[in-house]
Amino acid sequence: MKFKKFDVLIVGTGISGIYSALNLDSSLKILMLSKRELTLCNSALAQGGVAAVMDKEHDSYELHIKDTLIAGQYKNNVDNVRILVEQGPAEVLKLQEKYGVEFDLKDDGSIALTLEGGHSRRRIAHHKDSTGFEIETNLINQVQELENVTVINNSVLCRLERDNGVFFADILTGNCEGGTPEHEYYCADSVILATGGIGRVYDFTTNSAIATGDGIQLAYNLGAEIKNLSYVQFHPTAFADKKNRECFLISEAVRGEGAYLLNCHKQRFMHKYEPERLELAPRDVVSKCMMEEQKATGSDEFWLDISYKDPEFIKNRFPMIYNKVLEKGYDMTKEPIPIYPCQHYLMGGINVDGKGATNIPGLYAAGECSHTGVHGQNRLASNSLLEALVFSRLIAEDINAAAHGSDNKDIEYPMPSPEGAPLPHGIRTEVRHIMQRSYFVYPNYEEAEKGLARITELMEQLNNSGYAVTADFVEIKSLVTVAYIILKEVMERRDAE
Numbered sequence: 001m002k003f004k005k006f007d008v009l010i011v012g013t014g015i016s017g018i019y020s021a022l023n024l025d026s027s028l029k030i031l032m033l034s035k036r037e038l039t040l041c042n043s044a045l046a047q048g049g050v051a052a053v054m055d056k057e058h059d060s061y062e063l064h065i066k067d068t069l070i071a072g073q074y075k076n077n078v079d080n081v082r083i084l085v086e087q088g089p090a091e092v093l094k095l096q097e098k099y100g101v102e103f104d105l106k107d108d109g110s111i112a113l114t115l116e117g118g119h120s121r122r123r124i125a126h127h128k129d130s131t132g133f134e135i136e137t138n139l140i141n142q143v144q145e146l147e148n149v150t151v152i153n154n155s156v157l158c159r160l161e162r163d164n165g166v167f168f169a170d171i172l173t174g175n176c177e178g179g180t181p182e183h184e185y186y187c188a189d190s191v192i193l194a195t196g197g198i199g200r201v202y203d204f205t206t207n208s209a210i211a212t213g214d215g216i217q218l219a220y221n222l223g224a225e226i227k228n229l230s231y232v233q234f235h236p237t238a239f240a241d242k243k244n245r246e247c248f249l250i251s252e253a254v255r256g257e258g259a260y261l262l263n264c265h266k267q268r269f270m271h272k273y274e275p276e277r278l279e280l281a282p283r284d285v286v287s288k289c290m291m292e293e294q295k296a297t298g299s300d301e302f303w304l305d306i307s308y309k310d311p312e313f314i315k316n317r318f319p320m321i322y323n324k325v326l327e328k329g330y331d332m333t334k335e336p337i338p339i340y341p342c343q344h345y346l347m348g349g350i351n352v353d354g355k356g357a358t359n360i361p362g363l364y365a366a367g368e369c370s371h372t373g374v375h376g377q378n379r380l381a382s383n384s385l386l387e388a389l390v391f392s393r394l395i396a397e398d399i400n401a402a403a404h405g406s407d408n409k410d411i412e413y414p415m416p417s418p419e420g421a422p423l424p425h426g427i428r429t430e431v432r433h434i435m436q437r438s439y440f441v442y443p444n445y446e447e448a449e450k451g452l453a454r455i456t457e458l459m460e461q462l463n464n465s466g467y468a469v470t471a472d473f474v475e476i477k478s479l480v481t482v483a484y485i486i487l488k489e490v491m492e493r494r495d496a497e
Contacts, residue, residue, distance in 0.1 A: 001415055003168055003187035005408040006031040006150075008399060011157050011215060012194035015132070016367030016388040018139040020192050021149050022099075023396030029408055030149045031186055033157055033171060035195075035210040048253045049126030050095075050135075050389070051119065051382035052088040054111055059121040061085050068383060071118040071282040072347075072376015075228075080354055080372045084383070084390050091389040092125050101138050103127055115256040116381035118282035124382045129251055129318040132385065154179055156471045158418065160191065160218045167191045167362065168413045175471045183418050183469075187411050190362045190399050193219060193350060194392070197368040198232075198482045200428075200475075202343040203436040206238055206249040212475040213482035215369040219350045220481055224358045227371045228348030229482065230489035233379055234441050236261075236286040237304055238342030239325065245432075247342045248324055250304055252381040255279045257317060259306035261286070262336055264299035284378040287341040287441050303336035341441055345384065347375040356395035364399070366392040418469035423476065427458060431479050435486070443490045452487040459484050 006029045010017045013034040021030055053059045064085045069076055095101040096111070103125045104112040113122040127134035143149055154176040161168045168187045174180045195215030199207025220226050237255070238247040255261070261279050263269045273289040274281040281289070294300050306314060311333035315322050322332055330337050350358055350365035352372055357364055365371075367388045374387055434451040438444055458480045467473050 001185055001413060002410045003185045003413050004410055006186060006188045007403065007408065008190045008192065009033070009167065009169060009186065009188035010192045010194060012196060012367070013140070013151070014194060014196055014367060014388070015136055015139065015385060016392045017192065017194035018136070018143050019389055020194065020366060020392040020396050021143050021146065022139065023393045025400045025403060026146070026148050028148060028399070028403060031188065032149060032151045033155045034151060034153045035156060036176070037153055048116055048251045048382045049114065049124040049131040050088075050092055050385045051116075051124050051380065052092045052386060053085065053123055054089055054092065054113060054125060055123070059123050063120055064123060067118055067120050068374065068380045069376065071378050071380035073378060074376065076376035077373025080374045083354055083394075084374045084387055087390050088386045091386070091393065095135060095138075095389070099138050099142055101127070101135050114253050115280070116252040117255055117280045117286065118380045124253065124256070126253065129253065129320045135385065156474055157214065157218065158183070158469045158474050159415065160222060161415065162222060162360065162362075163413065165189070165362065166411065168415060170415055170418065170469065172471055181471070185415065187413065190364065192395055193363070193365045193369055194367050195369045197346045199343050201431060201435050201479050201482050201486075203432045204238070204242070204245055204247050205343040206235060206247050207343070209246065212478045213369070214474060214478045215365065216350060217478035217481040219358065219363065219365065220485070222360055222363065224360050224363060225351040226349065226485055227351040228489070229346070229485045230439070230493070231347035231375070231377050232343060232439065232486065233283060233345040233347060234287045234341045235283055235344035236290055236341050237339040238344070239328065240302070240338040240340040241328065249344070250321060250337060250339055251318070252283070254304065254306055254318060254321065257306065258309060259304050261290075262303040262305055263293050264297050264301035266303060266336065269293045282378055282380065290341055291441050300340065302339050304339045305336035306332060307334050307336065345379055347371070347377060347379055352391075354394070355398040356391045357398060364395045366395055420466045420468035423467050423470070423473050427476050428479060431455070431458070431483050435483055438487060439490055443494070445491070445494050448487050448490045452484070452491055455480060455484045455487060
């Protein structure tokens with residue numbers, strides 16, 4: 001079987017994937033895979049902004065590092081946190097000056113900085129309440145101009161193998177409504193996995209439909225180290241809509257601008273649990289406080305209220321959120337919004353070093369699917385886009401330094417046929433229910449133990465039943481693999497306590 005040769009394969013077209021491509025040498029032949037259309041990714045959903053020390057008169061690297069460590073419960077990789085914080089401001093300026101990202105500005109023309117939970121200073125650069133989309137679309141426009149980059153939309157990386165220093169990829173193209181799915185075969189000297197999060201392993205998540213942990217599963221099966229996958233973040237202020245699995249996020253920045261958290265009696269309650277930080281405590285702390293208040297009141301009804309602020313300020317600062325909740329029947333300039341914690345982000349992932357490299361030569365990981373260790377056990381608000389920028393650029397620099405001018409001739413390699421038996425229905429739903437019962441904000445060890453036993457059975461079934469390699473199979477295998485690793489870690493932590 002012939003595999004078409006590239007220098008670099010980038011899997012994922014969120015900010016990590018796109019920014020990697022923009023920083024790779026123009027002499028390198030690059031193949032990029034987008035699971036759906038280019039803008040469907042968690043990066044584009046990011047509302048808050050990019051945290052960076054842009055005002056050294058009132059802020060410092062040490063304060064940003066301290067806030068990051070406190071939020072991460074001091075389980076961070078301190079060396080990588082320093083890289084993140086000290087190299088971050090230059091990337092923010094590059095976005096503005098080189099790539100045309102329009103951050104909100106102050107009257108003097110400098111970048112306007114907002115405050116979010118866990119931050120001791122105003123340091124979040126933002127574009128209204130849709131910063132991720134603003135950055136993503138500007139970077140996409142740039143990468144589409146590059147002659148050395150080939151982008152395949154609606155493509156799924158089904159299998160990834162490595163032989164004699166080369167990665168061989170089975171890619172299902174045409175994976176969309178009205179498309180004709182077809183397996184195509186490519187190979188590359190280097191692979192960057194930038195496949196995003198794992199939200200679809202839960203019943204309810206803020207993540208997009210493509211967030212099934214594919215990169216983590218592929219890396220795991222290649223033998224890459226996966227670390228701290230049970231470090232899952234549950235955001236405290238998702239819109240409380242139990243009709244939809246994909247929950248709309250109410251940005252941390254709303255609390256940063258003064259919104260109050262209210263219980264079922266429409267009363268503030270954070271002072272009982274966090275008398276100093278109140279609503280601006282880190283995300284995991286706020287979610288846990290809400291669970292305690294739920295026990296105290298016997299109700300899972302919570303509200304977020306910023307209606308006491310000037311209506312025009314709210315509409316101008318949060319236009320997307322204002323319109324979204326208005327569609328749901330709530331006017332945030334006049335009344336509180338119903339909210340509840342929801343799976344949001346993954347701090348663990350494919351373990352990498354300070355250059356984004358895994359323990360497998362030539363394999364890199366960036367963004368949410370990676371584990372740089374910068375977030376510790378809980379991510380500080382708006383550090384995710386910063387991590388995506390800094391570490392994807394470092395990956396590109398590492399690949400550039402090692403590039404040796406490949407001839408890019410097609411290579412023969414034996415890969416098994418993708419044909420096989422049809423997959424049974426219901427596995428996704430079963431996995432989501434298991435995870436929601438086993439580990440939501442706090443682990444439920446009894447449910448986790450039962451869940452791990454069932455997930456282990458599903459792992460064996462998927463690996464040994466000869467199912468056809470389809471997009472559905474890949475995503476289900478990824479969800480089962482992710483659930484297995486998370487619950488295994490949860491149970492190991494219980495046994496260690």
